[in-house]
Amino acid sequence: MARYANKKRWPDEVFQVGDLVLVSARNITLPWNITHKFNHQYYGPYKVSKHINLVTYELELPDVAQFHNAFHVSLLKRFKPDTKYG
Structure with missing residues (x-):
């Protein structure tokens, strides 16, 4: 039951x-x-x-991006550089 209840909770990812x-x-x-x-x-x-508020972050986007630069935390994922091929 906890697995189904946790699906509706906000991610606790903090950047x-x-x-x-x-x-x-x-x-x-x-x-x-x-x-x-x-x-x-x-x-x-x-x-x-x-860091705008509890769940919103502002990003540094390139000038050619034609959308807003503030995103909800659920749309973001931490970048992990792949050292295997670099």
Whole structure:
């Protein structure tokens, strides 16, 4: 029962200013002629520039990004650099 109850709880992921995070592509709209099944699930890494409130973070996005730079914590994932291939 705890497994089902925990699905509705907010993630307790806490990011600090300067951390690198990935942004979920779930709410990012792309042009209609792009096949969505071949797109990435996450974009980034981007640096956290500001902690706005309990569940919102502001990111440093490139200038060509045409969407808002504040994201809910559930749309963010900590960036873990892959040292296996680098």
